[in-house]
Structures are given as C-alpha cells and as structure tokens.
Amino acid sequence: MSIDIGSDSIRISVEDQNDIWSERSVIAMYRRTDGKESVLATGIDALDMWQRVPSDIDVVFPFNSGGISDFEAGLQLLRHIFVEVQGRLLWISPKIRVAIHHSASTGDKERYCQLLLKSGAKKVSLVNRSFAAAMGAGVPVDEACGYMIVNIGASTTEISVLALDRVAHFSRIHVGGNMMNKAIGSYLEKKYEILISSFEAERLKCEHIQAVYKKDETQIVWVMGKDTQTGLPKRLEIPLWHISRSVGPTIR
Known part of the structure; x- marks a missing residue:
C-alpha cells in the first residue's frame, strides 16, 4: 500500500x-x-x-x-x-x-x-x-538530463530538479492552494464588499484561475457570499479576469 x-x-x-x-x-x-x-x-x-x-x-x-x-x-x-x-x-x-x-x-x-x-x-x-511524482508522471529520472518537478500542495510548493536517479536541487516554499484561496477571499472582500466561504474560494480557484489572462470585461463569473455591510446573502457577477488577478501576488 x-x-x-x-x-x-x-x-x-x-x-x-x-x-x-x-x-x-x-x-x-x-x-x-x-x-x-x-x-x-x-x-x-x-x-x-x-x-x-x-x-x-x-x-x-x-x-x-x-x-x-x-x-x-x-x-x-x-x-x-x-x-x-x-x-x-x-x-x-x-x-x-x-x-x-x-x-x-x-x-x-x-x-x-x-x-x-x-x-x-x-x-x-x-x-x-x-x-514518486516523477515516476507516476512517466519521467525518465535515470537519464543524464535535468527534469524539474513542481508539486503545488495545499500549504506548500515543492520544486525539484532530478537527474541520474538523484535530486540535483530542491527548494520548498510555504505557498500553496490554501493561500490562493485566502487571496481570492481578501480581494473580493476589499473590492466588492462580499465575504465568501472557503468552499466558494476553492471553486473559483479550480474553475477560473489562469496564470496568463486578458482583461476581458465580457467574460463574467457569478460569486456567492455574504454582504459585509448587511450580513445578508449576496450574489454578484464580476469580470472573470479578476479571479486570476487576485492571486497574482501570491503566485509571484
């Protein structure tokens, strides 16, 4: 097992x-x-x-x-x-x-x-x-050629360079998917005065984040949450690219 x-x-x-x-x-x-x-x-x-x-x-x-x-x-x-x-x-x-x-x-x-x-x-x-990640992906780690493996987890990101069945370089940073979720929530709260749940942030991240995006105002996404002023349920539509923009500082 x-x-x-x-x-x-x-x-x-x-x-x-x-x-x-x-x-x-x-x-x-x-x-x-x-x-x-x-x-x-x-x-x-x-x-x-x-x-x-x-x-x-x-x-x-x-x-x-x-x-x-x-x-x-x-x-x-x-x-x-x-x-x-x-x-x-x-x-x-x-x-x-x-x-x-x-x-x-x-x-x-x-x-x-x-x-x-x-x-x-x-x-x-x-x-x-x-x-384990490299072999699962079919990467020939025994070759005299460097392969970079990036593993983005919930709380950390691990970057490895593998060659000749050994780790030539390894680095680990405390940035992961959970931090992206928090970045999305903070951005929407500040710009649109809406509080979203961790589940909604996860959905937006998985469905809509792009590393490279265009500021296209015609593409929109619905967001569900709670109004920060009234505490009442709130549903609004925002430009899709704002979701990717919200995690920009975290990714960088």
Missing part, C-alpha cells in the same frame, strides 16, 4: 488495484464530559461541519506544511481510513510506503513512521515525494 499524506487530502494506492483512494485530511472529534474524545466524522463529512459545530466538537486538520500538527487526531483519521480501504472483515496489517518531502528532518520521518505503525501498519518505508 502506498500513501501520500497532504494537508488537504490523503491519497492511497493499493497494489494490484487501479483505483486511487482519496479522502480529505480532516476529522471531527466529539469531546465527552469525561474528557475523552470519540470520532464523529472524517473526510468530506467532517469538512462540511467545519465552523458550523458547537464547542464540544473539534474539527481538526492533523497535517500541515508537510508535518504532523496533531498526532492523536492524525492517528484516529488514519485508522479509520485503513479500515475503509481494506474493509472491516479483511483487516490485515499492511506494508506501507509513504511519500515524504526531500528536506524532511530525521524527527519528521520518525514521527510519520510511528504514526503509521500505530495506525496498524506492519512495516513502513519512506519514499522521496519528488521521485
């Missing part, structure tokens, strides 16, 4: 199966009166509860910027995911390969190994994420 643990999503590939299993990296925990917590929801179901739940329910994002921000929540999430992937009646301790970024510290690697072993893994192997 191979697993890629990201800030936004967890993706799993099982040997001899063609499908890639994907789940959002979020878990909702119910805090009982005795101080203990129990799993209420995971993945997209937990994400739907974000910012909409009472104080005794915690919606947690256990992974951030390539690291583990909440070990216990991450442990509960992975245990649930492994059961979902393998089936309750077919549970066995799998051998797991986990993708990890090139500059991960020894401590980070150890924490990931401990997390996966406690989640039920029989054995854990670490795989360089840059090589």
